[in-house]
Structure formats: C-alpha cells, structure tokens
Amino acid sequence: MAHRIHQKNPIAELDGDEMARVLWELVKEKLLLPFVELKTEYYDLGIMNREATGDGVTVKAARAIQRLGVGVKCATITSNAARQAEYSLKNLFPSPNGTIRALLDGTVFRKPITAPRVKPSVVTWKKPIVIGRHAYGDQYKAAELPIPGPGRVELVYTPAGGGAEQRITVADLEGGGVVQGMYNLDESIKNFARSCFRYAIGEKLPVWFAAKDTVSKIYDGRFKELFARIYETEFKELCDAEGVSYSYALIDDAAARMIKSEGGFLWACRNYDGDVMSDLIASASGSVAMMTSALVSPSGAVEYEAAHGTIQRHYYRWQKGEKPSSNPIALIFAWSGALAKRAELDAAPELAAFAKKLEQAALRAVAEGDMTGDLAGLAEPAPERFLNSWEFIDAVAKRL
Secondary structure: HHHEOOOOOOOOEEEHHHHHHHHHHHHHHHHOOOEEEEEEEEEEOOOOHHHHOHHHHHHHHHHHHOOOOOEEOOOOOOOOOOHHHHOOOOOOOOOOHHHHHHOOOOEEEEEEEEEEEEEEOOOOOOOOOOOEEEEHHHHHHHHEEOOOEEEEEEEOOOOOOOOOOOEEEEEEEEEEEEEEOOOOOOHHHHHHHHHHHHHHHHHHOOEEEEEEOOOOHHHHHHHHHHHHHHHHHHHHHHHHHHHHOOOEEEEHHHHHHHHOOOOOOOOEEEEEHHHHHHHHHHHHHHOOOOEEEEEEOOOOOOOEEOOOOOOOOHHHHHOOOOOOOOHHHHHHHHHHHHHHEEEEEEOOOHHHHHHHHHHHHHHHHHHHOOOOHHHHEEEOOOOOOOHHHHHHHHHHHHHH
C-alpha cells in the first residue's frame, strides 16, 4: 500500500441511518482509508442502536465530541409515529441533533458549497450566505399540551429559593386547542452571539441578526438585547478593526433584503428560523446536498455533518438492488472539515493538505462534468449523463 497520512488523535465518528449510512461507508472505503491512517471513536447512532441503548449512545457521542474536540456525524432518523411503526420502536426519542446541540450548547453554521458550473436560483447572489443557527431551546425543547375543552391556560414561575410566584394568563379558551411553552437561557443566547462574531471575524463577513421583537417584545426582545450587549461590550473594537459590521433587522425585512442581496454575509437566526432558512439557502444555491454544517461549542469543540437528511427514498430504491444518484458532496465535506479541524488541533500540515485536496477533488469532478442527478439539471453546460453515487465517488477517487 502507498504511504498513508498519519493521524495522531482520534475523531468522534457518529454513524447514521439509511442511504446516508450506505454512502458513509463508501466514502470511508474509497476516499479516506486509502490515504489516511484514520483514527476514530465509533458511535452507532443508527435508530435501532439508539433504541437498544435507550438513547444513551447519543449522550456518549456528544461527550466524546467535547472530550476529543472534533466529531463527524452521519445523518440520522428523527423518530415519529410513522418511523415507530416502520422500525417497531418502543420509544420516540428526541432528535439526535437536538440532543447533541443541547449538550454542547452549540451554534450551527451552515454554508453552501459552491461550484462554478452550478448556478444559484437567485441570480443576484455572487457569494455564499452563511446561516448561524442558535441550536438550543425554543420549539425544540418546548412543552406542549393538547387542550380538551374550555378553560384557562397559564404560565407559572416558581422561584427555586422560595418567594412570590409569578403567573400570567396565556389564554382563556372557549373550546379545545393546543398550547406550547418554550424557553431559552441568557447564557446560551450570549454564547450564540459570541460564536457568531468569532466566526464572522475569522471569515471577514458582515453579521445580520434577525428576529421579530415587534411581535415578541419580551422573548425576541431578550435575544436582540443580549446580542447587542455582547457586540458592544466584547466585539465592537475587534469587528471595527477587521472591517466587520453588525446590524439588526426584523426577520421578514431580513428575508426581503437577503433575496435581493449579493450574498457574502453571516445571517444569525434563532433556532426555528435558522432551521428553515438554511434549507432555503441550500436549495436556492443549488442543492440541499451542497451545504456544510458545523456545530461549534463555546469550548471550541466542533461537530461536522452534512446538512441533508438520511435520503429515505433513495434508500428504499437501494434496498431493491438499484444504485441511486444520491449526492455525497456534503458528506465528503463533513469528513474533510473534521480532518482539517483535527489537523489544526494536532498541528498536522499533511493531514490539513489532504482535507483540502479531498474537497478540491469533489468540486473538480463537478466542474469537469462528473456529477449526480440533483446537479445535472442545474449545471451550465449540462453533462451528457449524470452518475450514480458509486460512479461519482469513483470519479472523486480518481482525482485524488
């Protein structure tokens, strides 16, 4: 075997589900193991192992990311009623991503992977738009209750050390309905702001923060206030020195500005807004399979993953013996991101150079006409034929 690059310390490897899991093994076999002495701490986050461990494996994986400083994650199934029936699950555990994000108190940064031959749907965009998503709380840790009939719904706060109880009426309901109570933490919001400003300074990007404090005067108002406070007290001088600007806008105004912009900025969003807008940006930039995702903890630990899901429909076709054309580029970039971070932590220039060459090989394949079906319809000029996943990974391997 030819010389393989030495990797000093391990990466936390989080395996996943369905077609993403199939591609995960293929990428390792064809694009990583021939070139790198790959070292990982392996955690199987496939849905059946999460069921078997009472979701304990997810918690162990999150702690491994924090301990090792870097992790890489495959897409995983978030169980619902349909998945419970499909896999005969006894439990409906939370989203693994939600659990990991809560334990790491991280901010998710999602950035489109651009290829010159693939044109964005929004013709004004010249540079990537990065989404900084606050990945804690709000709807994702909310308490919900179906209301069977008429009655009063209240929010109640009971101080831990004793003292006067506070309560506020949510609604006096005349009939059945539904209610949701959500929360966030000051320290998590402040860490979100810090992560966004650090990222923006590193990438030399203007920062937009958008919420809806005109409607949610207290909840969204708290985000606006804390974000501004962190900017003014901790980052304004650094931002000014690096030419990085900061502005706040209402979320609807920001969306209207974004669609007519040239791009090239970091858009900081609350949890739900970032969830929606990152997929919008990915799709409009070319494909959801062309979006990187990095969860950055306040400690500096980073988890890399593809922004897309498990590619369920392609998995069912693969089970029937077909070879679908699933795009593995975001998954490849998840591995390259993790290897580059490991190289940075370990001062390993050869590993860092390989991570960069891996990304270049994938993009060169697209530029030279070797691409999967999701990109073929967007490419200018269009290729004569598109490749299935196996053919595309082989095309990247040739260029490596």
